[in-house]
Amino acid sequence: MTEPSPAWSPRTLAAQALGHIDEPSRAVVPPIHIATTFLRDPDNQYRSGNVYGRADNVTVREAESIIAALEGADAAMVLGSGMSAATAVFLALAPGDHVVVPKVMYWALRGWLQNDATHWGLRVEGVDTTDLDALRQAMRPGETKLVWLESPANPLWGVTDIAAAADIAHAAGAKLAVDSTCATPVLTRPLALGADIVMHAATKYLNGHSDVIAGALATLRPDAFWERIRRNRSMFGQILGPLEAYLLIRGMRTLPLRVAAACTSAMDLATRFAGHDHVAQVLYPGLPGHPGHDIACRQMQGGFGGMLSIRVRGGERAAIDAAARVRLWKRATSLGGVESLIEHRASIEGTGSPCPPDLLRLSVGIEDPADLFADLDAALRGANA
Numbered sequence: 001m002t003e004p005s006p007a008w009s010p011r012t013l014a015a016q017a018l019g020h021i022d023e024p025s026r027a028v029v030p031p032i033h034i035a036t037t038f039l040r041d042p043d044n045q046y047r048s049g050n051v052y053g054r055a056d057n058v059t060v061r062e063a064e065s066i067i068a069a070l071e072g073a074d075a076a077m078v079l080g081s082g083m084s085a086a087t088a089v090f091l092a093l094a095p096g097d098h099v100v101v102p103k104v105m106y107w108a109l110r111g112w113l114q115n116d117a118t119h120w121g122l123r124v125e126g127v128d129t130t131d132l133d134a135l136r137q138a139m140r141p142g143e144t145k146l147v148w149l150e151s152p153a154n155p156l157w158g159v160t161d162i163a164a165a166a167d168i169a170h171a172a173g174a175k176l177a178v179d180s181t182c183a184t185p186v187l188t189r190p191l192a193l194g195a196d197i198v199m200h201a202a203t204k205y206l207n208g209h210s211d212v213i214a215g216a217l218a219t220l221r222p223d224a225f226w227e228r229i230r231r232n233r234s235m236f237g238q239i240l241g242p243l244e245a246y247l248l249i250r251g252m253r254t255l256p257l258r259v260a261a262a263c264t265s266a267m268d269l270a271t272r273f274a275g276h277d278h279v280a281q282v283l284y285p286g287l288p289g290h291p292g293h294d295i296a297c298r299q300m301q302g303g304f305g306g307m308l309s310i311r312v313r314g315g316e317r318a319a320i321d322a323a324a325r326v327r328l329w330k331r332a333t334s335l336g337g338v339e340s341l342i343e344h345r346a347s348i349e350g351t352g353s354p355c356p357p358d359l360l361r362l363s364v365g366i367e368d369p370a371d372l373f374a375d376l377d378a379a380l381r382g383a384n385a
């Protein structure tokens with residue numbers, strides 16, 4: 001088998017899913033391994049490395065090796081959802097551990113950390129992670145075991161300086177984990193900036209076609225903490241199914257192209273809506289006026305992502321009405337797919353959300369941005385009814 005060359009770019013590695021060939025058939029697309037159990041050797045050993053499907057699956061490992069290559073990681077793990085990946089990191093901590101998490105972040109994880117993580121004895125402290133002084137002050141050296149970041153962060157797209165946060169976390173003896181779902185490995189590689197673990201809702205950009213729920217973790221140093229996460233994945237049965245792993249592999253082949261298209265269109269739309277009569281504010285790290293713009297310029301290569309939010313001038317009612325009038329944009333939750341989605345976030349995020357009621361979140365897909373602008377422009381103006 002031809003091993004991938006270290007000189008090949010992520011786009012090349014992704015396009016060929018690392019170029020793995022199925023040797024018996026010489027197929028350029030790897031087969032889907034669905035067996036749940038594997039033959040022992042005559043002397044009772046398992047030299048194939050495969051024992052039982054709750055821990056071992058070759059298709060899952062293929063997906064993991066692609067994610068590891070894209071993130072520049074030594075090891076990766078895929079799990080049954082983004083939430084299972086995120087909670088797996090917290091559940092590998094010990095009761096009593098103190099964790100520092102963002103105040104503005106993916107709503108379901110914020111809710112779990114506030115309401116459920118305490119049942120496992122975790123002490124959870126929310127802080128504005130974009131404010132490095134606030135982050136520094138939240139650290140309790142020796143007690144804080146994990147700092148969690150999301151950048152750019154749902155749904156306001158604040159950008160946290162990952163390299164600076166890594167220094168702060170490590171100085172206090174804590175690990176740094178980054179939810180990099182919206183940056184994708186195409187734009188940011190948190191491990192190269194000092195993070196210990198990077199997490200993805202692979203449901204989103206990595207898969208990219210709104211047809212798989214999956215999560216991923218990757219690390220540079222598969223240490224005892226990492227092995228505890230892996231053991232929990234097996235014990236709790238959180239491994240991704242092989243059919244989903246195959247779809248994820250197929251989706252990742254076009255990741256760099258999809259992300260590039262989404263970034264270009266998102267920048268175009270952000271610029272156009274920034275001057276729009278019916279839009280009070282555009283939240284997008286690519287705009288020079290965005291508070292995270294300077295860090296994003298350093299930390300994100302090749303674009304500022306496909307996610308932005310607009311605040312509608314007429315308030316909550318006008319925002320919901322505009323979302324009701326779109327025809328091309330799809331009124332749905334989730335993000336990172338080839339089709340553009342629009343969502344009134346405050347209605348899903350519930351109490352404790354930092355999301356303003358006039359905000360519409362936009363996940364920009366790969367359609368023609370002129371069509372996307374025309375559709376939303378008409379919806380904001382009250383046309384399209």
Ligand SMILES: *Cc1c(COP(=O)(O)O)cnc(C)c1O
Nearest residue numbers: 081082083084106181201203214
């Ligand atoms: C969707 C999402 C998650 C959760 O992923 P699921 O696959 O839905 O469980 C976590 N973080 C971010 C930023 C997300 O967008």
